[in-house]
Amino acid sequence: MATALECREALTTFSENLGKATGNARTAAQLDRSLSCWISDLDLTFTGQLRDGHIQDLAEAPGRPATKAQIRLALAGDDLLALVDGRLNFAKAWGSGRVKLEASILDLLKLRTLL
Template sequence: MATMEECRGALDRLSDTLSRSDNDRVRSAAAFDRSLSCYLTDLDQTFTGRFSDGRISVEDTRPGPPAERAQIRLAMTGDDLVSMVEGDLDFPRAWATGRVKLEAGFRDLLHLRKLL
């Protein structure tokens, strides 16, 4: 089972990857400002923060599911988060099979799909 430190590291690596992308489509999709939560179901912990200017900034970590409703909400196991960031787990397939849950407004989902 992935630790909180490994999960936080995975979010940091994902943020770095998004911010360094030279793909115009990825840069334009990542250039918006939204609140974000990532609930790790197996660890019963939630990272909260913002997705803005092509970066993910983690502002807080709390036990349990998210206390407030973020504009972009993710839920998955810590192992799945680490596997996705490392490229071992395909996000669309994990989402389609229910391993990863993504909730957001319709316009945000259209925006985010450019990242996939």
């Protein structure tokens, strides 16, 4: 089972990868949206702001998010690590329910190039 530190490191790596995005993915990474990532098996939520191609102000708190972010992810810690490492395909994980993603339809259309 992934630890809170490993999940934070995975989100930091994801943020760094966003900063290196090019083309359509770079456009999607430039969104300015609040973001939450609930790690279900740890009952821990990471929050931040997706801005300028990075996740800024990354914070963590126990439990589910207290406020509703514009982009919301929910998944197990091991799945987060596997997604960031490229060992888990986002579309398959989302389709099977291992990963839950909630956002406006317009944001989902923009985010698809990242996922």
